[in-house]
Amino acid sequence: MGRKFNLEVVTPDEKFFEGETDMAILRTTEGDIGILFDHEPLVAPLKIGSIRIRQDESAFRWATCSSGFLTVSDEKVTVITDAAEWVDEIDLDRAERAKERAEKRIREGANKEVDVLRAKASLERATNRIRLYSQK
């Protein structure tokens, strides 16, 4: 059990997580990084992926994470993201529906004036949710 540090996960709608942890794993645009106590100061963008937070001796708590960024300073680690959700709170039906919708949009993308980039991002978010849910 390593030493603990303060972690804060903020989304526009709520303060998703605030508390102590001894390890967190996040997916940045450069790949997964694990953060332990006394990590060097860092700023990095996050990809759509997962947040893993270890509290106490127990296993990691998984949460989905939409794009955002991460800052590590001396005092604490802050994760800023558009949306975060604990894995056990994922609404699978909703994710499936979002996936279908996004796929349809991408298929029709060329002829209709749809924002393909946006549809792709939404597809990525949906698949991410489904993937994490099935891993649970």
Place this chain on the structure above:
Amino acid sequence: MAVSNTRDIKRKIRSVNSTMQITKAMELVSTAKLKRARNRMDITKPYFETVTEAVKDILGADKSIKLKYVADKEIQNTLYIVITSDRGLCGGYNINAIKKALEDIADPKKAKFITIGKRATDAYNRMNLDVVDTFLYISEQPEYVHAVHIAKKALAMFDAGEVDAVKLVYTNFASTISQVPVTLQLLPIEKGEQVAKDEATDFVNYEPSPEEVLKFVIPKYVESTIFGGLIESAASEQAARRVAMESASDNAEEIIEELTLTYNQARQAAITQEITEIVGGAEALK
């Protein structure tokens, strides 16, 4: 008061009374909405503050960053994002924000506008100003996606070079009785006072590079600032409406009081006159 006919006065009292009922109801509604909007503001504030802080930190820590978002070239065309409400009856809330933006403009022909809310849209259209985009019916309950759309539009214009500055005009929620319109420069980002600090700032690692991180963080910053502005304006709108409705109700009460007095006087005068007439008539019969 000019009206002396008792029936006219009565009718007037009734009309003022029904108006008062409306203003009272609206006051209650906006009190409830204000409470909700304030809760929302409390929830979203941490996000807004953290993003702003992070951007300031990055820009302050690293002076070598050269990016068009922080360039200090001369500003020619400015895009104003003005947040107002869709509905009126909220005192000076809308007009103050609209005026605030106009105050800032040196040459109205070069200014472009993105308006949020019907009030600003109508006002600027009437003045024949260049309104490039409008967002209606979102000001009361703004969502983050709205801010994303607005930010996207603004950033696209900035990237394309159509404008070289983006300013946000929103209403700062100082307290329930005081709301102040504020102009905030979103882009290019001012480097701020942090530069003046001594060199001893910590070495911060940027993955993959400071420029890449900023390219990602700045749009976020714009989004979150717009979102913060929307949320705060929504709370201000309700607060302004509550105050306006409260004073309208108070005023109506005063008018009713005055009218009732006049009514009673007129009634008394009529009775007195009737009695005098009767007495006079009886006297004449003797």
